[in-house]
Each structure stands twice: as structure tokens, then as C-alpha cells.
Amino acid sequence: MKLFKRVPFCQVAFSTVTLNTYFAQLVLGFFLSVSGISIAQQAAPAASSAPTTDDEMSKAILEKLQKSGDIVIRPSDLPSKPPPKAAVAANPVAKQEAKPAAKPIEHAHWSYTEGPDGPANWWRTSKDNLLCSAGKQQSPINIEGGILVDLPPLRFDYKISPLTIQDNGHTILVNYAEGSNLSLDARQYRLVQFHFHKPSEEAIDGKRADMVAHLVHQHHDGRLLVVAVLMNSSLEASQAENAAFQMILNHIPLVKKESSSPNGVMIDLNQLLPKNLAYFTFMGSLTTPPCSENVQWVVLKEAAVISKQQLDNFSRIYPNNARPLQSRSGRLIKEAR
Template identity: 50%
Template sequence: MNFLRAMCLYGLAGLAFLAQPSQAADWLVVAKDKLRSVELDRSTVMSSDGGSKIAWGRIVVADAHATVTGYKSIRVLNRYDCSNRSFSIIKRVYLSADERVLREEQIEIPSASVIRPGTVDERFYNTVCPAPVASTRKDATPPRKAASLEDLGRVAQEAARRAERAKNGAPPMASQSFRRADIQLVKEEHGAKPVSKAVEAPAAHAVETHSAPADAVQLPLPVRKAPPVYVAKPPSLRSIPTRVSKPLPAPPPPAHNPHAHWSYEGDTGPAAWGQMRADYALCSSGTRQSPIDIRDGIKVEQEPIVFDYKPTYFRIVDNGHTIQVNYGEGSRLSVMGRTYELVQFHFHRPSEERIDGRNFDMVVHLVHKDLDGRLAVVAVMLERGAASAFMQTLWNNLPLEKNEEYLARAAINASDILPARREYYSYMGSLTTPPCTEGVLWLVMKNPSQLSEEQIAVFSRFYRNNARPIQPQNTRVIKESR
């Protein structure tokens, strides 16, 4: 399950950081995998108006994954309608490893979502809105005992039928799952095979670790000897005859320079990318490659790009090919009927694209991805001129070593690198680095932004030339804003 998406659905009640409890947090781990832990703070559960309840929850990501997400945890505040089995999100807060607030998202108009059975959000709901406890009065005891005796009778009859089948040589019937709801929940969360585990685990453990509905009947299990399957020898102890294996054929000769990493010059430069690895083949065989010399565009009334970039903290890394900035979540652009989220941006010197044969001192590529995995790249040309405060913030936080991300304590807004006038060219192309994947929507700003000569020189100390050569246009359609 995608936990980031799940936390937008799970009820994590409370009242934003305005309602932080004074007592210590009581975090209950509701779901967990190698990358994330989904938790509910039981100390924040409190009653609200109209019979609803509110509480806080969070996702805590692993340290290695935090370098990708740009945050260490997300706390989410939700309101639960206990009578209607629904919840609504009130607020999200993104935090760094040292609990600094990176970004807050207040939900202006919360919308209610129904709690679906067998999901993690139901686990949150069952904790925030527990089912009423069954009556323990003496007058309520006889019906419960009567029900248990009836069920014991059915268990005895079932045991007799199984004994008769065993006597006649029929194969034993598979044990029925005792708690189907819990098993289905585990199956959906972890992809486990729940039925076999339900057979092996005693029912007492299921009762202890799961809250049963108020009207559920607890059936005691008859004492019986362990079935033979539990004492069978493991498969590894069976005697296996020794076989003499035939010698394996010699491996095929390795591909040309298989261990070399791609670069921008020499034997591993752009001309060799397509032959270095099988998944780089498009770098030499593709017909819709980037960058291109943008000219002869069809002038039309292109819809404006709607930029919704938000301030965020960032991580900056020298990845061996460029200086890359990994951006926090929640910044998007919308164009041509699709919405893309800004993932990262990076730089090339000189500009990879040309406009009517002209190239620029540098270019910044802002890489976006939508929910279907489609990519859209905004290219902003950079030319010598006035110093850029945005660029200076980045350069002030440059890492000292390659491939080591640095988490800056300063915030940036990617909209500050965009030109004031935002007419653009659009065409379909590819990534400009291996594996040169095609199907990328390119949005190239017609007007450049500026940075100082000194700021250009700083990048040149790292990469004096990291631009792929111009690729054939191959009759592709290029649209240009009027």
C-alpha cells in the first residue's frame, strides 16, 4: 500500500498544532513497512461537537527514504464521525528530522470519506471510535452461555464428521478461517498468505490481539492432540540423491565497457551512451530525443501554464553529472488537462536547448511527474545579468562531496527562478540523460531568467560542460505561444 496516499485517507484527529496535548505522546504503530511507519497518537484522541472525535496521526519515513521525500514525517489531523463511520482531513504538517516545521497544509473545505472495511483507516477508526463494550450484568450472562453451548454442539458434530471421513480414507477438510476480517486485513497490508497462519495460531491469541465486535460469540476450542502436520519433518531433512551437474556453458562476452559510467566526453560521452547498456539503447535509436534546436514553431494561443509552487526546505546534491535540488512535496503545475508535481530541478552549462540556433549560458530543468508517471520538464534559459537571490541560496548550500545530499536550513520557492513573462514552446521529447526515455512533455520558456557572471562561474567550477548535443527534430510538431 502506498502509505503516503493512505495518510491522506486515515483519520488522524486533533486540532493541528494548536491543540497539541501537554502529556507525552502515545504513538500506536498501525502499519509498517521498510520505508514507512504509520502511527496514531492515542493521547490526542478527544471528543468534539456532534458526537465526533479528533486525533493526530503521522507517517515516519526511514532515514534513507527521507533523503528522497525531503521530510522525516507527516502529521495529519482528522475528524471522525463515529456514528456514520466517516472522517475528514483538517490539516497536514511536514516535519524535518529535528522536528522543524517544513510546510503546513490547512484543508479549507474538509470533505468526508467513508471508512472502508478491512483497511488501515478502519484500524484508526476502531481505536478512535471503539465499539461499545458488551454488558457484564448477570442477566446478560445466560444468553451468552446458551449461545456458547449451541456452538460447542456444532463443533462436536463437525469433529464427528471429520473422524468419519478419516476412517473412510477421505482427505481431511481444511480448517475454516476463524477471523476472516483480520485475515483479509493482513492480506491487503502485507501480501501474506493468511489462511495457513490462521490455522496454526491458537484462537486465544486472536482474541487477545484483536478487538472483536460487541455481539461476537467467543467459542472455546476443544482440547485435542496436535495434528500430524506440526510434527512432520521439514522438507530439508529428506534424503535427496546426489546428482552430478553438467558444466555450465561459458557466459557470453561482456558488452562494450559494461562497468563504465556515462559522462559528457571521451569514450563514455553522448556518442557512446546507446551502446553502453541495453536500457540506454534509445539514446542512439530513438526518434523523439531531446534537446533540440527550437525553430519554426506553430504560433497558437497556448493555454497558460498554471504554476502552484510553494516555499519549502530542500536537499541539494552533486550527483556526478550536475547539481540537483530535490524539492519538497506539494508544488505543482497544471497544463493541457494534466497536473504534475515538481520533484527536482538541475542545471546544465551551456544550455542544452537552442532557440532559433541560439544557446544560453545555462539552463535549469524543473522535472515534474503526474500520478500516472508521466513526465513534464520546464526549461528556463539562464543568461548573464543581475545576480539571483534564488541561485545564491542554492550556491550557499553546495555540498562538499559528490553524492552526499545536504539538507539546507533555508527555504526556497521555485517560482523565483521563472521569468516574469511565461510564454513557452511545447513539444514531445525525451530525457536528455541516459536512459533517454521518450514521451516527455517539454515546456521551454521563451524568455530567460538572469544570474550573475560570478554565479555562473561557481557552477563552472563543478561542471564546465554537461550539455548533451542537439538531436534531430524528425518533423516533430513544436507549438509556440503567441
């Protein structure tokens, strides 16, 4: 009884090759499955001599196996996996990006009322208005605790000017013709324009006047000097006591943001000034956006007098167009003795 059957050598050799091929395919499948792809999914090779079909790939692996040594697969040999896609939130509304704090609102209108465009938010209304919040010499301020010193006198050289008046949506403004100047401490400033606020923006010892006229002057080097003429109403005062202010009220344009230049009407700003020209002075800023600083302020200690009716007439147009008081921030205030 024969336990073993002699098998021809060629048949054994053939079976060995077949087994090796089968084993090579198993190894190939294992490594490619680890990399996450199949043989059919591999990218096309760069050279035409490289194996391109499953059979050719099997032969290549078989040749590796038949050689001495182990097959080492380096990370660089494996196809790189694509970066994971960002997970999409199940509820995109629930996850919101943090809003940048204090981002300026470009080209927004500013006003004197509380709200998103009010004085506390002027700095947000334009990138040009950041000083309204970040400035260190902002105006107006409460004037108190000044040092008494000998100050140079104010020398007004105001000429009569054709009346050019505008309601710009924030105040009543009068543009003054060239040729009127103010001299202070050997420096001459040209009167550019003047406008009004109710109540006065400045306070003296915590008290504000009924109104104020801001007379804006400019030196030839660009520096600004603003003279503040406080205005208080009196029941005894007649309209004739302040003819300059009455002329302005008479010619306020009917439509906001329109200018008026009535033919032949002239104005003399000297009529608005009080008799006593003693003053306080300090450094500050414009009281409206962009709140530019390095402005010298001159606040007359004596108030001009207007009638109660004149005050009421202006109040019907601008009942409140005054900026809140700002921090003094240690500024020096000089007071004429």
C-alpha cells in the first residue's frame, strides 16, 4: 500500500509558484488595505515601465518576496491621506463667531441723543472719530480750581461781514468773511466761523449757562483757538439788547442743511461780546466729531445777555445740542485775575 504518490518535479515547481503568487497577492492586499486603497484605486505611475495592472503588481511583489531580506514599507511609500475635513456643526446657528469688541461703524450719523450714534458712541460712528473716546484732552470740561495769573489781553479785530448762515443738522452756524482776527500773546488767529450750543457745553463751578457761542479761529500754522461766549437769558432783556443774535434767528434757513445768504444783510459779531473780556484758558478738543485735540480754549468769564424769547426760539430748533462734560484729566486751567 503506497502512502505517498510521487509527484513530478515540474508540477511541484508550478504549485510553488502559484502558491507564492497567491501569497504575494495576500500581502499586497494587506498593505494596501492598511493605506485605505485598493489596487484598482492607485494613481497612475509616472513612468510607462512601472507595473500598471493587477498581474504586473503581483509579479513585482513576488520578486520582492523571492529576494533575501524583509520588505520595509516607509511612511513615504504610503499614499498620503487627505487632511480631515472640518466638521460641520449640527446647528450652525448655535456656534457663532465672537464679535470684535468696539468695531467702528463706518459712515454712521452722529447725534446728541442717547443711542448707538449718541455722544457715548461717537467714536464708533467713524474710524476718524476714535479720539472722542480715546483722547486725553477732550472738551467740554467743568472749569474750577484754575490758577490766578496775569494773562495777556484778548484783542478782537472783528469787521462787519455779509451774513452766510447754515443749519447743518447739529447747530446754527455762521461762516464769517476773511479779514476778522483775534490777537493773543503775539499770535494772530483768523475768525473762520461761529455756532451755538444749548445749554452751554462748558460749566463754571458745575453750572452751565443757557447757551454758548463758539467762535472758531485758526492760526496760519493750522492751530485752532475757540472763544466761548456764554449766553444767559433774562426776563428783563429785550431783543434789542442782542441785535446780532436776533439777526441770526431772523434768517435761519427753513430747511436743514441748507445755507442762506440774504442779499445785503450784514452782521457785526462785536455785538455778541460782553463788556468784560476776562477769561479762562486751557487746552482741549473740538466738542463735536472728530473731537480733534490740541485746541486752545478761551472761555469768557462774563456771559452775554439774550432775551427769554430768543432762548425759546432757538430751543424750538435745537432743544439740546451740548456734549456731556468730559474728564479734566489733570489739565492746567489758567484764570485771569
